[in-house]
Amino acid sequence: MNTKKLGFLASVLFASLMFSTHANAAKVYQVATDAAYAPFESLNSKKEVVGFSVDILEAIAQKTGMKIKFINTPWEGIFATLPNGDRDMVISSVTITPERKQSMDFSEPYFEAKQLIAVNKKSKVSKFTDLKTIKVGVQTGTTGDEVIQKLQGKTSPNIKRFESTPLAIKELENGGVDAVVADNGVVVNFVSNNPKSNLKIIDDATFAKEYYGIAVKKGNKALIEQINKGLAAIKADGTYEKIYTKYFGK
Numbered sequence: 110m111n112t113k114k115l116g117f118l119a120s121v122l123f124a125s126l127m128f129s130t131h132a133n134a135a136k137v138y139q140v141a142t143d144a145a146y147a148p149f150e151s152l153n154s155k156k157e158v159v160g161f162s163v164d165i166l167e168a169i170a171q172k173t174g175m176k177i178k179f180i181n182t183p184w185e186g187i188f189a190t191l192p193n194g195d196r197d198m199v200i201s202s203v204t205i206t207p208e209r210k211q212s213m214d215f216s217e218p219y220f221e222a223k224q225l226i227a228v229n230k231k232s233k234v235s236k237f238t239d240l241k242t243i244k245v246g247v248q249t250g251t252t253g254d255e256v257i258q259k260l261q262g263k264t265s266p267n268i269k270r271f272e273s274t275p276l277a278i279k280e281l282e283n284g285g286v287d288a289v290v291a292d293n294g295v296v297v298n299f300v301s302n303n304p305k306s307n308l309k310i311i312d313d314a315t316f317a318k319e320y321y322g323i324a325v326k327k328g329n330k331a332l333i334e335q336i337n338k339g340l341a342a343i344k345a346d347g348t349y350e351k352i353y354t355k356y357f358g359k
């Protein structure tokens with residue numbers, strides 16, 4: 110091979126290398142979120158995804174130089190978007206559970222949560238076991254769904270499943286279900302913002318602590334490491350606390 114040809118080959122190699130590193134830096138991570146879960150993830154009047162989870166991931170992205178794009182994605186099927194490559198991450202108030210860990214990887218926790226019960230103000234329900242034989246609304250496939258299954262049995266006809274938590278709460282307001290079980294932050298947010306809904310909140314000591322994590326495709330160690338690094342950094346420099354206070358007070 111003559112030097113001209115070699116030079117040409119070298120420049121092609123160089124150009125493609127440049128292109129690939131550039132393309133990598135410009136990668137926009139597609140982030141799935143079910144934006145019907147205020148104050149964690151919801152749509153504002155301009156149909157933009159906003160909320161605590163959004164601010165957290167945006168702060169992480171800023172620290173690590175990642176470019177991200179939030180895509181409102183229905184909860185049902187949200188996890189399937191990771192293995193099929195449609196999405197790179199799911200941030201959707203997802204509780205880290207042993208079952209979910211079998212099919213996806215999680216970041217370190219970014220929020221501690223638990224279940225709460227919402228009922229009509231006139232309801233006689235005072236504890237979790239009071240839900241044994243009444244109609245309970247949950248968002249399909251959530252930890253609220255799991256918790257009520259343990260009490261009523263998987264196939265109980267009294268478990269009413271909805272595609273979103275707001276729909277379950279709507280049904281409670283309409284009297285179609287007697288209670289709703291969902292994450293504390295969302296229940297508290299709804300009840301305090303909707304005083305006319307006549308709902309009250311019941312806590313129960315048996316509800317376990319849950320931790321929200323950011324989910325990625327199983328085996329994507331590099332991405333998890335990057336997210337964890339960013340999360341640690343925003344916890345260390347006070348950004349996390351600032352965002353937390355913005356949504357939940359001191």
Ligand code: ARG
Pocket residue numbers: 142143144145146150184201202203204205248250251252253274292
């Ligand atoms: N933390 C609960 C779970 O992981 C509920 C999450 C629902 N999130 C949402 N954006 N709808 O099952």
